[in-house]
């Protein structure tokens with residue numbers, strides 16, 4: 004390879020943008036590479052995916068006609084390297100030209116050279132006056148995020164920090180203790196070097212992802228059903244709080260990851276490989292967590308490939324799956340029990356609309372939530388809605404929607420009827436780096 008970083012970043016972009024592969028899967032598929040080159044390639048490709056709209060707006064005035072897609076990707080890589088990541092312009096132009104030649108795009112090497120030299124001559128002023136949050140967000144997504152769209156899109160420009168959950172009683176030093184109990188470290192922190200990792204006391208979990216299990220408020224010794232459990236960040240929280248957890252997951256490989264993570268943490272959970280829409284327990288549960296599969300648009304800061312991979316048509320099939328899982332969860336909920344529904348999605352169709360429909364269809368009603376540590380996240384209906392533009396003083400948090408449901412006939416009508424755990428005790432230890440994935 005000429006320049007392993009650029010060649011690998013190009014391969015990542017091709018995989019995401021032409022083969023609809025996730026960036027994580029594309030990274031896994033890269034040939035063996037020095038870890039620094041790999042990290043640099045990831046950083047460069049993620050930057051391009053985050054800012055493709057802005058890069059197009061910068062390049063547009065210098066393009067007489069639209070170049071083929073691979074050439075456009077090389078132009079994006081070159082422009083991103085010096086405009087957004089601080090690489091020297093001459094080096095970025097040179098490696099982009101070399102990359103065009105290496106990828107059998109030699110007829111376009113002159114174009115790449117000429118266009119990038121013009122962008123380099125303009126310098127950082129090339130970005131002046133551009134509405135980057137708007138340019139870098141698909142129109143359908145912007146429209147769906149309503150009044151929060153600008154704050155959300157602006158937050159997507161930065162890499163997400165690293166949040167950690169710890170087992171009750173374990174004090175994790177060195178990070179920022181957030182009001183909800185998670186401990187925050189800067190993006191890029193090395194997970195294996197964190198205290199508590201090797202001893203199985205901590206795991207990676209965004210502060211917002213830690214809220215659903217906390218809001219279920221599991222009691223020590225209580226039987227708790229965790230539907231859609233892998234990779235297990237929430238399972239770990241529930242088990243570490245002393246609950247007797249049954250975790251249902253239908254994907255065999257992901258079940259393997261879940262079991263591996265629980266084993267590392269030394270937590271005992273009854274793991275069931277099954278489709279939660281058809282599996283039924285012998286006895287109903289008073290506490291159910293349904294962390295449903297979703298579009299994961301709340302995790303775009305961590306997964307900027309989602310800006311390109313997600314399409315509006317995906318949402319409809321996901322809402323059908325969410326309804327089927329809510330139907331199943333309602334059947335497994337004991338009288339007087341509570342069900343927490345959560346998705347790491349910013350899409351209203353996957354959030355409040357699913358709860359409205361479930362209440363109309365299933366004889367359930369909302370039991371409003373309270374979250375004194377983050378009161379701005381509680382909606383007028385009593386659901387919790389977080390988004391990356393929230394909590395700017397701490398560096399934002401993932402987008403989650405969380406609602407609590409009870410049987411409509413249940414006598415508990417007040418939030419106070421359901422015992423909430425205090426912040427730190429619900430936070431558990433650490434899962435591996437795989438727990439930073441969408442929805443974890």
Ligand SMILES: C[S@@+](CC[C@H](N)C(=O)[O-])C[C@H]1O[C@@H](n2cnc3c(N)ncnc32)[C@H](O)[C@@H]1O
Nearest residue numbers: 231232234235236237253254278279294442443
């Ligand atoms: C959002 S992720 C769950 C994240 C997990 N709760 C955590 O905190 O780490 C959704 C999971 O649901 C699983 N899943 C999807 N449909 C399912 C079904 N019908 N039954 C069981 N698991 C399902 C997926 O394989 C995926 O692992």
